[in-house]
Amino acid sequence: MRILSKPALERYLQARFGSSVRLLSYGVIGKESSKGEQKRYGYGTPVKLTFQIGRRVQSAVLETMKPGPFGHEHMADRAQAMLWDYDSYRRLPRHVKALDVGAFDAKQMLFSLAEAREFFVLNEWTDGVCYHADLERLMKSGALRKLDRQRTVTLARYLAQVHATKRRDADLYKRRLRELIGHGECIMGLTDSYPRRCGFITDDLLRTVEEACNRWRWRLRDKTNRLSQVHGDFHPYNVLFRTGTDFAVLDRSRGEWGEPADDITAMTINYLLNSLISHGKLQGPFEFLFRSFWETYLEASGDKEITETAAPFFAFRGLVVASPLWYPNLSIDIRRKLFRFIENVLDLPRFEPERVNKYCGL
Numbered sequence: 502m503r504i505l506s507k508p509a510l511e512r513y514l515q516a517r518f519g520s521s522v523r524l525l526s527y528g529v530i531g532k533e534s535s536k537g538e539q540k541r542y543g544y545g546t547p548v549k550l551t552f553q554i555g556r557r558v559q560s561a562v563l564e565t566m567k568p569g570p571f572g573h574e575h576m577a578d579r580a581q582a583m584l585w586d587y588d589s590y591r592r593l594p595r596h597v598k599a600l601d602v603g604a605f606d607a608k609q610m611l612f613s614l615a616e617a618r619e620f621f622v623l624n625e626w627t628d629g630v631c632y633h634a635d636l637e638r639l640m641k642s643g644a645l646r647k648l649d650r651q652r653t654v655t656l657a658r659y660l661a662q663v664h665a666t667k668r669r670d671a672d673l674y675k676r677r678l679r680e681l682i683g684h685g686e687c688i689m690g691l692t693d694s695y696p697r698r699c700g701f702i703t704d705d706l707l708r709t710v711e712e713a714c715n716r717w718r719w720r721l722r723d724k725t726n727r728l729s730q731v732h733g734d735f736h737p738y739n740v741l742f743r744t745g746t747d748f749a750v751l752d753r754s755r756g757e758w759g760e761p762a763d764d765i766t767a768m769t770i771n772y773l774l775n776s777l778i779s780h781g782k783l784q785g786p787f788e789f790l791f792r793s794f795w796e797t798y799l800e801a802s803g804d805k806e807i808t809e810t811a812a813p814f815f816a817f818r819g820l821v822v823a824s825p826l827w828y829p830n831l832s833i834d835i836r837r838k839l840f841r842f843i844e845n846v847l848d849l850p851r852f853e854p855e856r857v858n859k860y861c862g863l
Contacts, residue, residue, distance in 0.1 A: 504609055505548065513611035514552050517601055525551045525558065561600055570672035575756060580604070587615070627749045629741030632656075636737055636771060636787075640779040645786035648745065650793065655746040656768065657794045661801035664729040664761040671725035677759045678718045681813060686755065688714050688813075691820040699825050700833045702840065710816060710840075713847040717813040721760070724810065728758055735764040737771050761804060762811040769794050770818040773842070773857060774828075777835045783857045795854040811852040819843040838862060 511524040527550045545567035551560045564586075566579040573579055587602035603613045635649060683689050692707040732739075734754035742748045769791055776787030783791060799805065821827055823839040841862040846852055 506609070509610050510550060511552075513603070513613075514550070517603075517613050517615075518552075518554055521555055523553045525553055527551070530562070570676070572676065574670075574673050574676065584614070584617075627741060627743075629743045629749055631738055632740040632742055632748070633737035633771075635742070636775045639786045640775050643779070643785055645789060649786065649790065651746050652742065652748075653790045653793050654797045655748070656740065657797035658801045659748075660732075660735065660761070660764050660768075661798055661804075663732065664764070664802060664804070666730035667726075668728050668730070668758055669726075670728055670758070673758055674725040674728040674760070675722050677728075677756070678722055680755065681760075681763075681817060682711070682715055682718055684755070688817050688820060691817070691824060694824065694826050696825060699836075701837060702823075706840065710820070710843060710847070713844075714813045714816050717816075717847065721810055721813070724806070727760055727806070727810065729761050730757060731759040731761065732764050732767075733757070733759060735767045737768070760810055760814065761802070762807050762814045763817075765795070765798060765807065766811055766814040766818045770815065770822055773861075774822045774835075774839070777838055777861070778831070781834075782861065782863045788857075791857065792854055808852045808854075809850065812846045812849070815846050815852065816843045819846075 505527065507524055507527065510527055511522065514522040514524060527548060530547050530549045545565060548563040549560060550563055551558065553559075564583075566573060566582055568574055568579070573582070583602050587599045590596045590599040601613050601615045603611055603615070605611055632652070635652065639645065639649065681687050688711060692711055695702060695707060697704070732750060732753050733756060734752055735750070739751045740748055741751065772787045772791040772794070773783055776783045776785070776791075779785075780787070799807070819839050819842055823831070823836045823843070825831075825836075838861040842857070842860045845860040845862075
C-alpha cells in the first residue's frame, strides 16, 4: 500500500499544469473526497483527481500497477508499462488521452517524466583490465600462470557467494526460464538473428535447438527453490581485474534473480571457445581453467544439481559464440563443433565437465 496526500498531489499538478491549479477532490473511483486526510491506495487501484485550472474544472485518472507474476515483478517492468501507455494511447483513434507519465519518489512525492524520450544510466568509473585480455594472452602464449589459476578460482568462489542468496518466488523462477527461451536477447532472439543460411546452420537446425530448449524449460520449471541472486551476464568482457585477484563486475543484465547455471555457463563457454580457436579442442590451459572453474564452484557452492540445469543455458551461450553476427570471423569448423556441443548437451540429462570434447564431437 502507498499513501496519497492532498498536498503532494496538488504540488504535482501545479508543477505539471501551472501554479494556479487547485485540487478539488481525489480518491479511489466512486469514493472521491475533498477532505485533506491521507488516502490509502494499492498499486493498480485507479484514483480520480478533480482539479481546477483557472476557471476550468477538469478530472483525470491516476493509474498505477501492482507487482505480479505476468511480467510485472520488477519496478522496471511496471515503469515500462506506464511509459508504453503514455507513448501509445495518443496514436489510437478514439482512445482516451494520456496527460502525463510520472513516478513517485521515496517520500511519495510525484514527478513528471513526460518530456523523456530516451533513458540513460550513469555509472561510476573503475580502473581495470578486461578479463578477456587474459584469455587472449593464453591463446597466443599458451603459458598458464599462477595468477591465471588464482583468478579462475576467485571468480568461481565469487559466484558461489553470490548464488548463496536465495529467494522464494516460484513465479519469478518460471518467468526467468520463459525469458531464457523467448526474450529478444536470449534463445529465440538469437536464432532469429542468424542469416537464413550459414553453411550447415539451417532453419531446421535452429528450430530443433529451440524445441529442445523448451523441453528443458518444462523439465526445470518446478525447481523453483533454485531461484538465486545472479549477475545475469557473467562473461569475460564484464569482469575487470585491477591487481592480482582484485576485480569489479560490469553490466548486470536481465534482473537480479535467476538460475545459477546462467552465470556459470556464461563464463565457462568462453574457455571452450578460446580453446577451440587456438587448439581445435578443449585442451591445455583452457581445459585446466574450465575444469578448475567447475570444480571450485561445485565445492564452494555445494550445488550438485547445477549439472542437471546447465544444458539450456549452455545452449543460449553457445548460440551467442557460434553466431556469425557476434563472432563473424569463426571458421565453419569451429561453429560446427559449437553446435555439436549445444545439441549433445541438450540431449543428455546431466552436464559432465570432463566430457566437453565428446560433446563437441571430438
